[in-house]
Amino acid sequence: MIEIKNLHKSYEMGANSLHVLKGINFSVKDGELVAIMGSSGSGKSTLLNILGMLDTADAGTYHLDNIKIANMDETKAANYRNKFLGFVFQSFNLINYKDALENVALPLYYQGLPRKDRQKVGLEYLDKVGLKEWSDHLPSELSGGQKQRVAIARAMASNPKVLLADEPTGALDSTTSREVMSLIQRINNEGKTILVVTHENDIANMCKRIVHLKDGIIVEDKKIKQNIIKDV
Amino acid sequence: MFNAERWIEIFQSIRKNKLRAVLSGFTVSLGILLFIILFGLGEGLKNSYKDLFLDQSNNVVFVFPGKTTKPFGGFKSNRRIEFDNSDIKEISQQFASRIEYINPRIRFGGRITYKLESYDFSLQAVAPSNQYIENHILMKGRYLNEKDIKEKSKVAVIGRLVARDIFKEEDPIGKFINIGSRAYKVIGVFQDRGGDVEESYVFIPYTTRQQILMGSDKIGDIVLTFNPEIGASGAVKLGDDIKKFLKEKKSIDPTDPSGLFIRNVADEFERSMQFASVLQIIVAFVGIGTLIAGIIGISNIMVFIVKERTKELGIRKALGASPSEIIKMILTESIFITAVSGFLGMAGGILLLNSVDTGLYDYFITRPGVNFSLAITATIVLIVFGVIAGYIPAKRAAQIKPIVALRDE
Numbered sequence: 049m050i051e052i053k054n055l056h057k058s059y060e061m062g063a064n065s066l067h068v069l070k071g072i073n074f075s076v077k078d079g080e081l082v083a084i085m086g087s088s089g090s091g092k093s094t095l096l097n098i099l100g101m102l103d104t105a106d107a108g109t110y111h112l113d114n115i116k117i118a119n120m121d122e123t124k125a126a127n128y129r130n131k132f133l134g135f136v137f138q139s140f141n142l143i144n145y146k147d148a149l150e151n152v153a154l155p156l157y158y159q160g161l162p163r164k165d166r167q168k169v170g171l172e173y174l175d176k177v178g179l180k181e182w183s184d185h186l187p188s189e190l191s192g193g194q195k196q197r198v199a200i201a202r203a204m205a206s207n208p209k210v211l212l213a214d215e216p217t218g219a220l221d222s223t224t225s226r227e228v229m230s231l232i233q234r235i236n237n238e239g240k241t242i243l244v245v246t247h248e249n250d251i252a253n254m255c256k257r258i259v260h261l262k263d264g265i266i267v268e269d270k271k272i273k274q275n276i277i278k279d280v
Numbered sequence: 281m282f283n284a285e286r287w288i289e290i291f292q293s294i295r296k297n298k299l300r301a302v303l304s305g306f307t308v309s310l311g312i313l314l315f316i317i318l319f320g321l322g323e324g325l326k327n328s329y330k331d332l333f334l335d336q337s338n339n340v341v342f343v344f345p346g347k348t349t350k351p352f353g354g355f356k357s358n359r360r361i362e363f364d365n366s367d368i369k370e371i372s373q374q375f376a377s378r379i380e381y382i383n384p385r386i387r388f389g390g391r392i393t394y395k396l397e398s399y400d401f402s403l404q405a406v407a408p409s410n411q412y413i414e415n416h417i418l419m420k421g422r423y424l425n426e427k428d429i430k431e432k433s434k435v436a437v438i439g440r441l442v443a444r445d446i447f448k449e450e451d452p453i454g455k456f457i458n459i460g461s462r463a464y465k466v467i468g469v470f471q472d473r474g475g476d477v478e479e480s481y482v483f484i485p486y487t488t489r490q491q492i493l494m495g496s497d498k499i500g501d502i503v504l505t506f507n508p509e510i511g512a513s514g515a516v517k518l519g520d521d522i523k524k525f526l527k528e529k530k531s532i533d534p535t536d537p538s539g540l541f542i543r544n545v546a547d548e549f550e551r552s553m554q555f556a557s558v559l560q561i562i563v564a565f566v567g568i569g570t571l572i573a574g575i576i577g578i579s580n581i582m583v584f585i586v587k588e589r590t591k592e593l594g595i596r597k598a599l600g601a602s603p604s605e606i607i608k609m610i611l612t613e614s615i616f617i618t619a620v621s622g623f624l625g626m627a628g629g630i631l632l633l634n635s636v637d638t639g640l641y642d643y644f645i646t647r648p649g650v651n652f653s654l655a656i657t658a659t660i661v662l663i664v665f666g667v668i669a670g671y672i673p674a675k676r677a678a679q680i681k682p683i684v685a686l687r688d689e
Contacts, residue, residue, distance in 0.1 A: 102598060102683040122679070123602040130600020141595045141686060145296035158600035163285065206600070 049210060049241050050076040050099065055108035057094055068094045070264035072108070076210075076243065081236040081274070083252035084245045086261035093214060095261065096245045100133055100212045101125045113209050130158050134203030138215035140195040142187040148198045149174060149183035155206040173201040177231060193224035200231060204240075211235065211242040217251055229254045230277040250275070290613045300588075304581040304614075305621030308662055311574020312622050315567040315658050316629030316650050322563035324648030329556040331646055339380070340413060341519050342543040343502040343526070349538050353531035361530050361540055365490075365497040371504070374525060378518050380507050381409035384499040386489050390460040392482065394446050401442050402481050403459065405489030413505050414472065421453040421468035428485045435488075436464040439479035443469045459484070462492070506546070515546040574662055579669035582614055586673035593677050594685025603678035610677070614670030615663065622659040622666075630655060 057069040068091045076082055086092040097103035098110065101117060110117045112132055120128065134155075135141075142151045153170035161169070174180050177197040187195055196216060203211055213232065217225035229251060236242050236256075244255055252258050253275045260268035294301045345361040368384050386405040391398050408424045410416070416423070419440060428435055436457060443452045443466075456463045464484060472478035490496050506515050519542040524534070532539035586593075593606055601609075633648045677685070 097683050100598075102686070103681060122597075123604065126597060126600050126602040126605075129598060135598050137686065141591070141598070143592050143595055145293070150292075154596070155599040157285065157289070158596075158602075158605065163288065202599070 049078045049080075049113060050074070050243075051109075051111040051114075052099075053109045055095075055098065055110065056106045057091075057098060057103070058106060068264055069098075069105070072264075072266060074259065074266060074269070076241060078241055079236070079239050081233070081242045081256045082244070083255035083258045084243060084261060085247060085249075085252050085258055087247060089263075090261040091264045092245045092247075092261045096212055096214050096243065099210075099243065100135060101129050102135075126158075130155060130206060132209045134206065134208040134211045136196070136199050136203050136211065136213035136216045138218035140187070140192075140199045140219070142195055142198060142202075144187050147184050147186050148179060148190065151187070151198055152202045152205050155202060159206060170201075170205060173205045174198070176204070177201045191224075192220050193227055196220060196224075196228050197231060200228070200235070204235065209241065211240055213242065213244045215245055215247070217246070217248070225251065226277055233274075233277060286609060286612060289609065290616060293609075293613060294617070300581075300585060301617055304578060304585070305617050305624075307574055307577035307581060308618050308666060309621040309625030309628065311571050311577065312625030312655075312659055312662055313629045313632075314570040315574075316626060316655055317632060318563050318567035318570065319654065320629070320633040320648040320650040321645055322560035322567075323650060324645035325563070326553070326556040326560050327646040327648075329552045332552065338545055338549045339505045339508050339515065340545040341504050341506060341515065341522070342541075342545075343504070343522060344541040344543070345501065346538045346540050348532055348536055350533040350536045352533035352536065355531055361532065363499045363502055363526075365499065367526065367529070368499065368502065370529070371502070371522060371525070375518065375522065378507050378510055378514070380505040381412050382502065382504040383407045383409045383413050384486050384502055385410075386486055386498075386500040388489060391458075392446070393458040394455070397446075399442075399446055401439075401445075404481060404483050405486040406483050407486055410483060410503075411470070413503055414478070415474075416470040416472055419469045419471050420451075421466070423468050423470070424483065424485055429487050432487045432491045433485060434462060434464045435467045435484065437468040437470060437483045438466055439481045440469060440471050441476055441479040442482055457482075512546045512550045515544055519544045519547075571658060571662060575665040575669065578614075578618060578662075578666045582666070582670040583673045585614075586610060586670075586677045590677060590680065590685050594680070594682045597682035598686065606678040607671070607674045610674035611667060611670050614674075615667055618663045618666030622662050626655050626659045 052072055052074045055069055055072040056067075058065050058067040060066075072095060084092045084095060094103065098105050101120070112128075115128075117128070143154070146154070149167060149170045152173055153166035156166040156169055171180060171183060174183050177200055179194060179197055179201070182190060182194060182198075187198070190198065196219075200216075211232075216232070217228055220228060232242060232244065233254060244251070246252055253272065254277060255272070256274045257271045258268070259266055343363075345363055348355070348357050348359045348361065351357045363384070365384070368382060372379065372382055383406055388403050388405065390403055392401055392403075393399070404410075406424070407429060408426060411418070411423045421437075423437055424435065427433070436459070438446075438452065446452070446457065447455065452466045452469060455466050457466060458464070459482070470479075486499060490498070506518050510518065523540065523542050526532075526540055527534055527536075530539065589610075593601075596606065597603075630650065630652075633650060636648060
């Protein structure tokens with residue numbers, strides 16, 4: 049599903065250049081649930097942004113579902129993001145003046161789906177995350193866990209090939225974190241490929257594979273025995 | 281451009297961000313409103329000046345006799361100058377190509393009586409050309425004619441108000457009124473746009489008046505209209521030439537400032553209109569300033585709006601919005617808000633100007649109003665600038681990488 053070879057990325061910080069990713073080689077198969085771990089500054093978010101076409105690499109190749117992702121203009125990148133990728137952010141990034149359903153249906157708007165279909169599909173996904181009754185609530189009327197579930201529903205709505213989650217539990221307490229991770233496990237079990245960036249060990253242990261990043265290189269890449277959440 | 285789905289998105293964005301929309305709309309409305317009001321008032325000012333000259337043709341030159349203040353040609357100073365029929369004849373011949381109408385006038389006093397009632401109206405003995413010089417509109421009967429002048433007929437043409445006061449419901453034509461001790465037949469009634477005062481006159485042939493004064497050939501003053509082709513500057517020269525001609529004829533010192541006087545309406549009109557135009561330019565300048573302030577206002581607000589929405593735009597991009605989609609969304613919203621509020625401001629301005637109508641008459645502002653196409657143009661200019669003002673930040677926002685936009689808190 050994802051094939052990365054010798055990926056480099058550096059940021060210009062005034063006169064200095066900060067080399068964040070120093071040759072990443074990494075691949076993800078269909079249906080995997082991968083945790084990308086590392087302390088802050090290890091380059092894990094940068095990697096995720098490049099994977100998500102939110103940022104571009106300086107060198108190296110990136111194939112997503114056998115399509116080479118390179119030299120894309122913004123319009124094409126937007127189109128690919130919409131079709132292939134779903135994003136879940138630490139700070140939810142819901143649009144605050146749209147209610148839960150409208151937020152979930154937004155990626156479908158950019159797919160050109162008619163309004164009626166959008167609402168139908170949106171409601172289906174809201175139902176999947178257990179928030180059907182909250183469809184007409186604004187983000188400000190939802191709890192953190194609910195917001196993240198709406199965000200996950202939104203990321204799923206366009207039926208992407210890969211779900212990218214950047215510290216999805218970073219802003220949540222441990223109980224809510226477990227709820228959200230349980231949801232992510234469930235979606236993964238339905239066959240969706242998911243990458244989760246985290247710096248928390250217990251969150252990483254809920255995944256099926258852990259990739260450790262340190263100073264811009266992968267120091268460890270191992271399959272683990274998944275800690276399956278049952279009690280939610 | 282038209283895309284129902286996008287409009288739904290935009291209306292939602294406007295509805296959910298009312299303050300933002302109202303604020304930016306208000307700037308545009310106010311800009312247009314002030315522009316139209318200022319421009320309309322300027323127009324009203326100009327109208328007032330125009331009206332001042334409305335009761336006469338604006339190519340009129342008055343020649344008044346005065347008193348000499350310098351001895352000249354064997355005459356002592358302090359001599360009263362008088363015009364007579366020969367002056368009229370000679371001026372007509374001398375300046376034939378430049379003069380349109382010439383009218384000798386004699387003002388006189390006298391009680392007007394009809395059926396034992398007496399009335400007090402201004403009396404003037406004139407030539408038939410009076411009708412054209414004063415812009416009299418004939419309502420009934422006929423005006424004085426050359427035959428009246430030649431035969432020194434005892435006939436009178438009366439103003440609308442005179443007819444109303446004296447004859448009430450009666451038809452005045454053919455009735456006889458007494459002026460002093462003589463009876464005159466009313467032959468016509470006229471109207472004058474100059475208003476009540478201008479319609480309170482009674483005119484008789486000047487030759488009739490001269491005959492009553494024991495066959496005198498004296499006249500009071502001379503009014504003439506010049507051939508419009510010579511223009512305002514030509515009119516000033518004509519005035520000077522007539523002055524020179526008459527001074528020579530009447531043996532007045534060429535340097536004497538008060539032997540006779542020329543009043544040139546064209547010149548006054550021109551100067552007044554120039555003054556009014558300058559005023560209007562100043563007012564329009566202020567109006568355009570307001571418009572520019574409106575444009576700057578909408579630009580600032582657009583920059584602010586895009587800044588405020590940077591994160592939202594980042595989210596939209598992450599979810600698959602292309603840059604052009606982002607630009608279209610912001611632009612359509614900005615065009616919609618500027619257009620609606622622009623036309624509201626325009627309509628408000630025009631309504632306000634119409635509602636004051638005659639209310640500002642005391643402030644020398646008559647019929648304030650603004651040319652409709654000008655109002656539309658100003659509104660469109662503001663909308664166009666609103667679009668440009670929205671386009672620049674929208675384009676910048678659309679080019680920001682979604683990750684940068686998302687980081688924006």
